[in-house]
Amino acid sequence: MHHSPLSLPQDHACLTVHGPDSAGIVAAVTGMLARNGGNIVALDQYADETRGGKFFQRVVFHKAGLAVAMPGLREDIDATLRPFGLDWELRDQSVPKRMAILASKQDHCLLDLLWRRRRGELPVSIPMVISNHADTAEDVRSFGVPFFHVPSEKGPDKSRAEKKILELLRGNVDFVVLARYMQILSGDFLAEVGVPVINIHHSFLPAFIGANPYLKAKERGVKLIGATSHYVTEDLDEGPIIDQDTVRVTHADTVTELARRGADVERQVLARSVLWHAEDRVIRDGRQTIVF
Structure with missing residues:
Protein backbone atom coordinates (compact mmCIF):
# COMPACT_ATOMS: atom_id res chain seq x y z
CA MET A 1 0.00 0.00 0.00
CA HIS A 2 1.49 3.34 -1.01
CA HIS A 3 1.81 5.89 1.76
CA SER A 4 3.12 9.37 1.13
CA PRO A 5 6.40 9.69 2.94
CA LEU A 6 6.00 11.55 6.18
CA SER A 7 8.22 14.57 5.87
CA LEU A 8 9.15 14.55 9.54
CA PRO A 9 11.90 16.98 10.51
CA GLN A 10 15.15 15.12 11.15
CA ASP A 11 17.33 16.08 14.14
CA HIS A 12 14.55 18.30 15.51
CA ALA A 13 13.23 18.02 19.05
CA CYS A 14 10.29 19.61 20.79
CA LEU A 15 10.55 20.65 24.43
CA THR A 16 7.36 21.55 26.29
CA VAL A 17 7.56 23.14 29.73
CA HIS A 18 4.84 24.07 32.20
CA GLY A 19 4.48 24.93 35.85
CA PRO A 20 4.74 27.88 38.24
CA ASP A 21 5.91 31.08 36.59
CA SER A 22 9.04 32.81 37.86
CA ALA A 23 11.71 35.16 36.55
CA GLY A 24 14.53 33.67 34.51
CA ILE A 25 12.87 30.57 33.01
CA VAL A 26 13.20 31.64 29.38
CA ALA A 27 16.84 32.65 29.85
CA ALA A 28 17.57 29.33 31.57
CA VAL A 29 15.96 27.28 28.77
CA THR A 30 17.55 29.18 25.88
CA GLY A 31 20.92 29.22 27.63
CA MET A 32 20.78 25.49 28.25
CA LEU A 33 19.93 24.80 24.58
CA ALA A 34 22.72 27.09 23.36
CA ARG A 35 25.16 25.30 25.67
CA ASN A 36 24.14 22.00 24.06
CA GLY A 37 24.51 23.25 20.50
CA GLY A 38 20.77 23.41 19.90
CA ASN A 39 19.48 25.93 17.38
CA ILE A 40 15.99 27.20 18.25
CA VAL A 41 13.63 27.24 15.25
CA ALA A 42 10.35 28.00 17.07
CA LEU A 43 9.56 29.32 20.53
CA ASP A 44 6.11 29.98 21.98
CA GLN A 45 5.30 30.87 25.54
CA TYR A 46 2.42 32.04 27.67
CA ALA A 47 2.14 33.14 31.30
CA ASP A 48 -1.39 33.53 32.61
CA GLU A 49 -0.59 36.34 35.05
CA THR A 50 2.17 38.91 35.33
CA ARG A 51 3.28 37.52 38.68
CA GLY A 52 2.93 34.20 40.42
CA GLY A 53 0.81 32.57 37.74
CA LYS A 54 1.46 29.58 35.51
CA PHE A 55 4.04 29.36 32.75
CA PHE A 56 3.79 27.41 29.49
CA GLN A 57 6.40 27.05 26.77
CA ARG A 58 7.00 25.08 23.57
CA VAL A 59 10.43 25.15 21.96
CA VAL A 60 11.43 23.39 18.75
CA PHE A 61 15.16 23.17 18.15
CA HIS A 62 17.59 21.54 15.75
CA LYS A 63 20.56 19.60 17.04
CA ALA A 64 22.89 17.63 14.79
CA GLY A 65 23.10 13.99 15.88
CA LEU A 66 19.99 14.43 18.04
CA ALA A 67 19.32 10.75 18.75
CA VAL A 68 22.76 10.25 20.29
CA ALA A 69 22.52 13.53 22.23
CA MET A 70 19.05 12.83 23.76
CA PRO A 71 20.17 11.21 27.06
CA GLY A 72 22.59 14.05 27.81
CA LEU A 73 19.98 16.65 26.85
CA ARG A 74 17.43 15.08 29.21
CA GLU A 75 19.89 15.26 32.10
CA ASP A 76 20.74 18.90 31.39
CA ILE A 77 17.08 19.90 30.98
CA ASP A 78 16.23 18.21 34.28
CA ALA A 79 19.09 19.94 36.10
CA THR A 80 18.10 23.30 34.56
CA LEU A 81 14.36 23.11 35.22
CA ARG A 82 14.18 21.29 38.54
CA PRO A 83 15.06 24.40 40.60
CA PHE A 84 12.06 26.15 38.99
CA GLY A 85 9.68 23.29 39.90
CA LEU A 86 8.65 22.86 36.26
CA ASP A 87 7.29 19.81 34.43
CA TRP A 88 8.74 19.15 30.99
CA GLU A 89 8.67 16.75 28.11
CA LEU A 90 11.23 16.30 25.32
CA ARG A 91 10.37 14.51 22.10
CA ASP A 92 12.30 13.62 18.95
CA GLN A 93 10.12 14.97 16.15
CA SER A 94 11.45 12.50 13.58
CA VAL A 95 9.55 9.74 15.40
CA PRO A 96 5.82 9.80 14.55
Whole structure:
Protein backbone atom coordinates (compact mmCIF):
# COMPACT_ATOMS: atom_id res chain seq x y z
CA MET A 1 0.00 0.00 0.00
CA HIS A 2 1.49 3.34 -1.01
CA HIS A 3 1.81 5.89 1.76
CA SER A 4 3.12 9.37 1.13
CA PRO A 5 6.40 9.69 2.94
CA LEU A 6 6.00 11.55 6.18
CA SER A 7 8.22 14.57 5.87
CA LEU A 8 9.15 14.55 9.54
CA PRO A 9 11.90 16.98 10.51
CA GLN A 10 15.15 15.12 11.15
CA ASP A 11 17.33 16.08 14.14
CA HIS A 12 14.55 18.30 15.51
CA ALA A 13 13.23 18.02 19.05
CA CYS A 14 10.29 19.61 20.79
CA LEU A 15 10.55 20.65 24.43
CA THR A 16 7.36 21.55 26.29
CA VAL A 17 7.56 23.14 29.73
CA HIS A 18 4.84 24.07 32.20
CA GLY A 19 4.48 24.93 35.85
CA PRO A 20 4.74 27.88 38.24
CA ASP A 21 5.91 31.08 36.59
CA SER A 22 9.04 32.81 37.86
CA ALA A 23 11.71 35.16 36.55
CA GLY A 24 14.53 33.67 34.51
CA ILE A 25 12.87 30.57 33.01
CA VAL A 26 13.20 31.64 29.38
CA ALA A 27 16.84 32.65 29.85
CA ALA A 28 17.57 29.33 31.57
CA VAL A 29 15.96 27.28 28.77
CA THR A 30 17.55 29.18 25.88
CA GLY A 31 20.92 29.22 27.63
CA MET A 32 20.78 25.49 28.25
CA LEU A 33 19.93 24.80 24.58
CA ALA A 34 22.72 27.09 23.36
CA ARG A 35 25.16 25.30 25.67
CA ASN A 36 24.14 22.00 24.06
CA GLY A 37 24.51 23.25 20.50
CA GLY A 38 20.77 23.41 19.90
CA ASN A 39 19.48 25.93 17.38
CA ILE A 40 15.99 27.20 18.25
CA VAL A 41 13.63 27.24 15.25
CA ALA A 42 10.35 28.00 17.07
CA LEU A 43 9.56 29.32 20.53
CA ASP A 44 6.11 29.98 21.98
CA GLN A 45 5.30 30.87 25.54
CA TYR A 46 2.42 32.04 27.67
CA ALA A 47 2.14 33.14 31.30
CA ASP A 48 -1.39 33.53 32.61
CA GLU A 49 -0.59 36.34 35.05
CA THR A 50 2.17 38.91 35.33
CA ARG A 51 3.28 37.52 38.68
CA GLY A 52 2.93 34.20 40.42
CA GLY A 53 0.81 32.57 37.74
CA LYS A 54 1.46 29.58 35.51
CA PHE A 55 4.04 29.36 32.75
CA PHE A 56 3.79 27.41 29.49
CA GLN A 57 6.40 27.05 26.77
CA ARG A 58 7.00 25.08 23.57
CA VAL A 59 10.43 25.15 21.96
CA VAL A 60 11.43 23.39 18.75
CA PHE A 61 15.16 23.17 18.15
CA HIS A 62 17.59 21.54 15.75
CA LYS A 63 20.56 19.60 17.04
CA ALA A 64 22.89 17.63 14.79
CA GLY A 65 23.10 13.99 15.88
CA LEU A 66 19.99 14.43 18.04
CA ALA A 67 19.32 10.75 18.75
CA VAL A 68 22.76 10.25 20.29
CA ALA A 69 22.52 13.53 22.23
CA MET A 70 19.05 12.83 23.76
CA PRO A 71 20.17 11.21 27.06
CA GLY A 72 22.59 14.05 27.81
CA LEU A 73 19.98 16.65 26.85
CA ARG A 74 17.43 15.08 29.21
CA GLU A 75 19.89 15.26 32.10
CA ASP A 76 20.74 18.90 31.39
CA ILE A 77 17.08 19.90 30.98
CA ASP A 78 16.23 18.21 34.28
CA ALA A 79 19.09 19.94 36.10
CA THR A 80 18.10 23.30 34.56
CA LEU A 81 14.36 23.11 35.22
CA ARG A 82 14.18 21.29 38.54
CA PRO A 83 15.06 24.40 40.60
CA PHE A 84 12.06 26.15 38.99
CA GLY A 85 9.68 23.29 39.90
CA LEU A 86 8.65 22.86 36.26
CA ASP A 87 7.29 19.81 34.43
CA TRP A 88 8.74 19.15 30.99
CA GLU A 89 8.67 16.75 28.11
CA LEU A 90 11.23 16.30 25.32
CA ARG A 91 10.37 14.51 22.10
CA ASP A 92 12.30 13.62 18.95
CA GLN A 93 10.12 14.97 16.15
CA SER A 94 11.45 12.50 13.58
CA VAL A 95 9.55 9.74 15.40
CA PRO A 96 5.82 9.80 14.55
CA LYS A 97 3.35 9.31 17.40
CA ARG A 98 1.39 6.05 17.21
CA MET A 99 -2.35 6.77 16.96
CA ALA A 100 -5.01 4.11 17.41
CA ILE A 101 -8.52 4.88 16.18
CA LEU A 102 -11.72 3.63 17.80
CA ALA A 103 -14.73 3.78 15.49
CA SER A 104 -18.33 2.62 15.05
CA LYS A 105 -20.60 2.67 11.97
CA GLN A 106 -20.21 6.33 11.02
CA ASP A 107 -17.06 6.44 8.92
CA HIS A 108 -16.58 10.13 8.00
CA CYS A 109 -14.00 10.96 10.69
CA LEU A 110 -12.30 7.56 10.49
CA LEU A 111 -11.75 7.63 6.72
CA ASP A 112 -10.72 11.28 6.81
CA LEU A 113 -7.90 10.52 9.29
CA LEU A 114 -6.75 7.49 7.29
CA TRP A 115 -6.75 9.54 4.08
CA ARG A 116 -4.86 12.47 5.63
CA ARG A 117 -2.29 10.05 7.02
CA ARG A 118 -1.90 8.43 3.59
CA ARG A 119 -1.35 11.85 2.00
CA GLY A 120 1.38 12.59 4.53
CA GLU A 121 -0.63 15.37 6.19
CA LEU A 122 -0.58 13.92 9.71
CA PRO A 123 2.75 13.10 11.39
CA VAL A 124 1.47 9.86 12.94
CA SER A 125 1.53 6.15 12.36
CA ILE A 126 -1.73 4.21 12.71
CA PRO A 127 -1.02 0.78 14.20
CA MET A 128 -4.70 -0.21 14.35
CA VAL A 129 -8.35 0.66 14.00
CA ILE A 130 -10.72 -0.97 16.49
CA SER A 131 -14.46 -0.87 15.83
CA ASN A 132 -17.56 -2.27 17.49
CA HIS A 133 -19.01 -2.87 14.00
CA ALA A 134 -17.37 -4.73 11.11
CA ASP A 135 -18.81 -2.39 8.44
CA THR A 136 -15.61 -0.40 7.83
CA ALA A 137 -13.18 -3.38 7.88
CA GLU A 138 -12.60 -3.47 4.12
CA ASP A 139 -12.19 0.29 3.82
CA VAL A 140 -9.68 0.40 6.67
CA ARG A 141 -7.64 -2.50 5.33
CA SER A 142 -7.49 -0.84 1.91
CA PHE A 143 -5.33 1.80 3.63
CA GLY A 144 -2.96 -0.93 4.83
CA VAL A 145 -4.05 -0.48 8.45
CA PRO A 146 -4.92 -3.49 10.68
CA PHE A 147 -8.63 -3.67 11.61
CA PHE A 148 -9.96 -5.30 14.77
CA HIS A 149 -13.63 -5.94 15.43
CA VAL A 150 -14.54 -5.84 19.12
CA PRO A 151 -18.34 -6.05 19.42
CA SER A 152 -19.96 -3.99 22.17
CA GLU A 153 -21.78 -5.69 25.01
CA LYS A 154 -25.39 -5.02 25.77
CA GLY A 155 -26.13 -3.56 29.19
CA PRO A 156 -24.12 -1.30 31.49
CA ASP A 157 -21.16 -3.66 32.02
CA LYS A 158 -18.74 -3.15 29.13
CA SER A 159 -15.74 -4.63 30.92
CA ARG A 160 -15.19 -7.63 28.60
CA ALA A 161 -15.07 -5.51 25.45
CA GLU A 162 -12.94 -2.88 27.19
CA LYS A 163 -10.51 -5.56 28.39
CA LYS A 164 -10.11 -6.81 24.81
CA ILE A 165 -9.50 -3.26 23.53
CA LEU A 166 -6.93 -2.62 26.28
CA GLU A 167 -5.07 -5.81 25.32
CA LEU A 168 -4.83 -4.58 21.72
CA LEU A 169 -3.72 -1.06 22.72
CA ARG A 170 -1.31 -1.79 25.55
CA GLY A 171 2.24 -0.83 24.66
CA ASN A 172 1.35 -0.18 21.01
CA VAL A 173 0.02 3.39 21.00
CA ASP A 174 0.88 6.93 22.13
CA PHE A 175 -2.67 8.26 21.93
CA VAL A 176 -6.17 7.15 20.99
CA VAL A 177 -8.74 8.94 18.85
CA LEU A 178 -12.47 8.26 19.14
CA ALA A 179 -13.60 8.84 15.56
CA ARG A 180 -17.35 8.93 16.33
CA TYR A 181 -17.00 5.87 18.56
CA MET A 182 -20.49 5.48 19.96
CA GLN A 183 -19.61 3.80 23.25
CA ILE A 184 -18.96 5.47 26.59
CA LEU A 185 -15.60 4.45 28.01
CA SER A 186 -15.46 3.64 31.72
CA GLY A 187 -13.26 5.47 34.20
CA ASP A 188 -11.40 2.20 34.72
CA PHE A 189 -10.62 2.00 31.00
CA LEU A 190 -9.31 5.58 30.93
CA ALA A 191 -7.11 4.92 33.96
CA GLU A 192 -5.77 1.69 32.47
CA VAL A 193 -5.09 2.90 28.93
CA GLY A 194 -2.49 5.37 30.22
CA VAL A 195 -2.36 7.56 27.08
CA PRO A 196 -4.37 10.64 26.03
CA VAL A 197 -7.75 9.95 24.40
CA ILE A 198 -9.23 12.52 22.00
CA ASN A 199 -12.95 12.67 21.21
CA ILE A 200 -15.00 14.55 18.61
CA HIS A 201 -18.68 15.41 18.82
CA HIS A 202 -21.18 17.80 17.33
CA SER A 203 -21.80 20.88 19.43
CA PHE A 204 -25.04 22.55 18.54
CA LEU A 205 -26.00 25.78 20.18
CA PRO A 206 -28.12 24.99 22.19
CA ALA A 207 -26.91 21.43 22.76
CA PHE A 208 -28.95 18.48 21.57
CA ILE A 209 -27.91 15.29 23.26
CA GLY A 210 -29.01 11.74 22.47
CA ALA A 211 -30.27 10.26 19.21
CA ASN A 212 -31.05 12.25 16.04
CA PRO A 213 -29.44 15.54 17.09
CA TYR A 214 -29.75 16.98 13.56
CA LEU A 215 -33.49 16.33 13.54
CA LYS A 216 -33.88 18.04 16.93
CA ALA A 217 -31.75 20.94 15.73
CA LYS A 218 -33.84 21.31 12.57
CA GLU A 219 -37.07 21.30 14.61
CA ARG A 220 -35.71 24.11 16.76
CA GLY A 221 -34.61 26.25 13.81
CA VAL A 222 -30.95 26.18 14.71
CA LYS A 223 -28.75 28.73 12.91
CA LEU A 224 -25.33 27.46 13.98
CA ILE A 225 -24.01 23.93 14.04
CA GLY A 226 -20.52 22.94 15.01
CA ALA A 227 -18.11 20.46 16.47
CA THR A 228 -15.90 20.19 19.55
CA SER A 229 -12.88 18.00 20.09
CA HIS A 230 -11.59 17.39 23.58
CA TYR A 231 -9.52 15.08 25.74
CA VAL A 232 -11.64 12.39 27.34
CA THR A 233 -11.98 12.38 31.12
CA GLU A 234 -14.32 10.45 33.38
CA ASP A 235 -16.92 13.24 33.20
CA LEU A 236 -18.68 12.65 29.90
CA ASP A 237 -17.87 15.35 27.31
CA GLU A 238 -16.35 17.64 29.94
CA GLY A 239 -12.65 17.13 29.23
CA PRO A 240 -10.28 19.93 28.20
CA ILE A 241 -11.28 21.32 24.79
CA ILE A 242 -8.66 21.24 22.02
CA ASP A 243 -10.56 22.81 19.14
CA GLN A 244 -14.03 23.95 18.07
CA ASP A 245 -15.63 25.35 14.94
CA THR A 246 -19.07 26.32 13.67
CA VAL A 247 -20.88 26.71 10.39
CA ARG A 248 -23.96 28.87 9.72
CA VAL A 249 -27.13 27.13 8.57
CA THR A 250 -30.65 28.28 7.70
CA HIS A 251 -34.28 27.16 7.78
CA ALA A 252 -33.84 25.91 4.21
CA ASP A 253 -31.28 23.24 5.12
CA THR A 254 -32.76 19.73 5.32
CA VAL A 255 -31.87 17.34 8.13
CA THR A 256 -29.67 15.44 5.63
CA GLU A 257 -27.93 18.67 4.64
CA LEU A 258 -27.37 19.60 8.31
CA ALA A 259 -25.87 16.17 8.96
CA ARG A 260 -23.59 16.48 5.89
CA ARG A 261 -22.35 19.92 6.90
CA GLY A 262 -21.96 18.76 10.49
CA ALA A 263 -19.85 15.81 9.35
CA ASP A 264 -17.61 18.22 7.41
CA VAL A 265 -16.95 20.44 10.41
CA GLU A 266 -16.37 17.39 12.64
CA ARG A 267 -13.72 16.11 10.23
CA GLN A 268 -11.90 19.43 10.10
CA VAL A 269 -11.93 20.00 13.86
CA LEU A 270 -10.74 16.45 14.58
CA ALA A 271 -7.98 16.59 11.96
CA ARG A 272 -6.67 19.88 13.39
CA SER A 273 -6.73 18.50 16.91
CA VAL A 274 -4.86 15.35 15.90
CA LEU A 275 -2.24 17.44 14.08
CA TRP A 276 -1.78 19.76 17.06
CA HIS A 277 -1.53 16.86 19.50
CA ALA A 278 0.92 15.01 17.24
CA GLU A 279 3.12 18.10 17.02
CA ASP A 280 3.12 18.62 20.82
CA ARG A 281 1.27 21.93 20.49
CA VAL A 282 -1.28 21.17 23.21
CA ILE A 283 -0.44 21.49 26.91
CA ARG A 284 -3.15 20.39 29.32
CA ASP A 285 -3.76 22.54 32.37
CA GLY A 286 -6.52 21.16 34.54
CA ARG A 287 -9.79 21.57 32.67
CA GLN A 288 -8.36 23.74 29.90
CA THR A 289 -5.68 23.56 27.24
CA ILE A 290 -2.95 25.87 26.01
CA VAL A 291 -2.56 25.41 22.24
CA PHE A 292 0.58 26.85 20.66
